[in-house]
Amino acid sequence: MSGVLNDELIYEILSAVEEIPEGKVASYGQIARLIGREKNSRLVGKVLSMAEYYRKYPCHRVVNSAGRLAPGFEEQCSLLENEGVEFKENGCVDMKKYGWNGE
């Protein structure tokens, strides 16, 4: 097989992110798992940082497993609130409530 890497990785990640419903959030590991790259959760984050530049995908619906928002992405907070997502005192998303089950 050819040297398949980031080009296809980006496509798969963005496709998965696109599937996240409004008012829900998914973790990097979750996205990584959906595309068959469970161990590459960090790469997902790297790609998503560029996704902000694309600003064409709901990258704001992706948080880490603790519900922590992305650093250097303050807008993410308001974007999520705009979709009805609430935050806890610590500023983290309530994964119990808004965690996407991957229906």
Place this chain on the structure above:
DNA sequence: ACTTTGACCGGTC
């Protein structure tokens, strides 16, 4: 080819 880095994750306490 080696080392460092990163929008991370899953145990354990």
Place this chain on the structure above:
DNA sequence: TGACCGGCCAAAG
């Protein structure tokens, strides 16, 4: 959830 820690893997230096 939080701190601590080891693991994991591609990209960048």
